[in-house]
Amino acid sequence: MTKPLRLGIAGLGTVGVGVVKIVRRQAEMLEMRTGRPVVITAVSARDATKDRGVALSGYAWESDPVALAKRDDVDVFVELMGGHDGAAKDATEAALATGKDVVTANKALLAIHGQALAETAEAAGQVIRFEAAVAGGIPVIKSLTEGLAGNEITRVMGVMNGTCNYILTRMEATGQGYNALFEECGRLGYLEADPNLDVGGIDAGHKLALLSSIAFGSKPAFDDVQLQGIQRIELDDIRHAADMGYRIKLLGVAQRSPRGLEQRMTPCLVPANSPLGQLEGGTNMVVIEGDAVEQVVLRGPGAGEGPTASAVLGDICDLARGLRIATFGQPATTLQEIPAAQTGLPAPYYLRLALQDKPGALAKVAAELGDAGVSIDRMRQYGHAESTAPVLIVTHKCTSAMLDIAIEALAKTGVVDGDPVALRIEEL
Numbered sequence: 196m197t198k199p200l201r202l203g204i205a206g207l208g209t210v211g212v213g214v215v216k217i218v219r220r221q222a223e224m225l226e227m228r229t230g231r232p233v234v235i236t237a238v239s240a241r242d243a244t245k246d247r248g249v250a251l252s253g254y255a256w257e258s259d260p261v262a263l264a265k266r267d268d269v270d271v272f273v274e275l276m277g278g279h280d281g282a283a284k285d286a287t288e289a290a291l292a293t294g295k296d297v298v299t300a301n302k303a304l305l306a307i308h309g310q311a312l313a314e315t316a317e318a319a320g321q322v323i324r325f326e327a328a329v330a331g332g333i334p335v336i337k338s339l340t341e342g343l344a345g346n347e348i349t350r351v352m353g354v355m356n357g358t359c360n361y362i363l364t365r366m367e368a369t370g371q372g373y374n375a376l377f378e379e380c381g382r383l384g385y386l387e388a389d390p391n392l393d394v395g396g397i398d399a400g401h402k403l404a405l406l407s408s409i410a411f412g413s414k415p416a417f418d419d420v421q422l423q424g425i426q427r428i429e430l431d432d433i434r435h436a437a438d439m440g441y442r443i444k445l446l447g448v449a450q451r452s453p454r455g456l457e458q459r460m461t462p463c464l465v466p467a468n469s470p471l472g473q474l475e476g477g478t479n480m481v482v483i484e485g486d487a488v489e490q491v492v493l494r495g496p497g498a499g500e501g502p503t504a505s506a507v508l509g510d511i512c513d514l515a516r517g518l519r520i521a522t523f524g525q526p527a528t529t530l531q532e533i534p535a536a537q538t539g540l541p542a543p544y545y546l547r548l549a550l551q552d553k554p555g556a557l558a559k560v561a562a563e564l565g566d567a568g569v570s571i572d573r574m575r576q577y578g579h580a581e582s583t584a585p586v587l588i589v590t591h592k593c594t595s596a597m598l599d600i601a602i603e604a605l606a607k608t609g610v611v612d613g614d615p616v617a618l619r620i621e622e623l
């Protein structure tokens with residue numbers, strides 16, 4: 196009989212249980228497809244007494260994931276605990292040190308320690324796979340490293356955090372504010388243990404850093420991702436964007452230019468009739484552009500037990516078949532350190548200001564924008580009951596650096612309360 200591929204699974208939460216269920220339910224199919232049995236030999240989680248809704252008695256139990264990672268009867272260490280340090284990192288390192296391949300869904304771990312882990316793995320002849328870490332059930336890493344391997348990638352874009360897309364699309368559909376929908380996400384179990392990872396754009400920023408690395412052959416550089424969360428988006432922004440034919444999305448964009456590597460994960464206005472503009476609820480979408488293929492659009496569930504476990508199984512099946520692709524699609528030692536682009540390509544921007552309602556206030560705003568070289572395309576002032584009026588401005592194309600200068604100057608005019616909200620209008 197062919198040698199089985201033996202899995203040790205650390206983490207039996209949403210994703211871990213999903214993986215156990217598929218391995219049990221689809222044993223015959225997995226063997227047919229990979230040519231060898233795929234079996235679980237040992238599992239680990241914190242609480243050995245918890246009922247997880249799936250039979251675990253046939254597997255050895257390890258309370259310490261590092262011990263699980265070192266077991267002789269494990270070929271592939273499946274890390275599904277989460278966190279960029281602590282148990283996840285220690286156990287992954289232990290697995291690599293004892294000759295195991297690793298499959299993980301942990302974007303934080305790889306965005307921060309991916310370069311070092313990939314170098315360690317490749318020096319030892321081991322493989323790290325992480326399809327489930329980016330855009331849940333969408334096989335985006337497989338698409339980049341395999342199907343699109345013949346392309347020079349020119350741009351990668353996408354909506355990669357389902358929670359943020361759920362909040363933004365529900366704000367528009369229901370007229371509820373950000374806070375009410377944030378609380379709804381908590382009740383529905385959508386939020387990460389630290390919700391700022393979702394709404395602060397960090398989770399999606401981790402994912403973008405990983406895709407950038409594969410797409411552009413660069414060392415993963417999460418610290419270079421320009422991040423902005425969705426916490427300051429108001430219903431007025433969503434309504435005004437809709438009036439102009441746009442939707443607001445937490446959009447990731449990565450592209451390489453002579454200025455360096457641009458990576459941003461920020462709320463942007465995108466055309467409402469574009470595939471990204473039409474994306475509803477917790478669904479994710481990744482758009483990949485390459486010199487030969489032109490454009491590929493991938494859409495699917497970005498989270499949840501089934502979709503995420505589906506991606507983990509894709510990696511496990513590749514290992515069972517003997518497919519061994521370098522972590523970031525090329526040897527980790529050949530990844531380049533590409534400097535971060537200091538300023539993005541010019542684009543129109545949407546600006547919302549709280550303007551004091553007094554004579555000459557608007558003229559001061561127009562003057563400061565003009566002095567910074569920022570030209571106004573459209574402007575609207577909404578009705579208001581307080582001493583400040585919401586003023587919404589769409590600029591002609593300018594750079595983010597020009598806009599930053601204007602915003603800094605606006606703060607000194609004495610007629611603008613608080614920090615303006617500035618959102619890039621992305622041309623797709």
Ligand code: NAP
Pocket residue numbers: 205206207208209210211239240241242243245258259260274275276277278282300301302327328331497498499500503
């Ligand atoms: P989860 O439901 O919170 O489960 C985490 C599991 O890890 C739990 O079983 C927990 O044990 C175990 N664990 C945590 N620390 C441990 C430790 N020190 N030692 C042993 N076990 C430990 O998390 P999840 O949603 O399944 O996510 C797992 C990973 O997948 C994360 O990296 C996450 O970012 C990633 N991911 C998740 C999704 C998703 O939709 N949920 C999607 C894409 C990627 P106990 O159960 O005993 O507490």
Ligand code: HSE
Pocket residue numbers: 331355356357358359385386387393398497498499
């Ligand atoms: N918190 C993530 C999201 C889960 O909302 O998309 C999957 O990474």
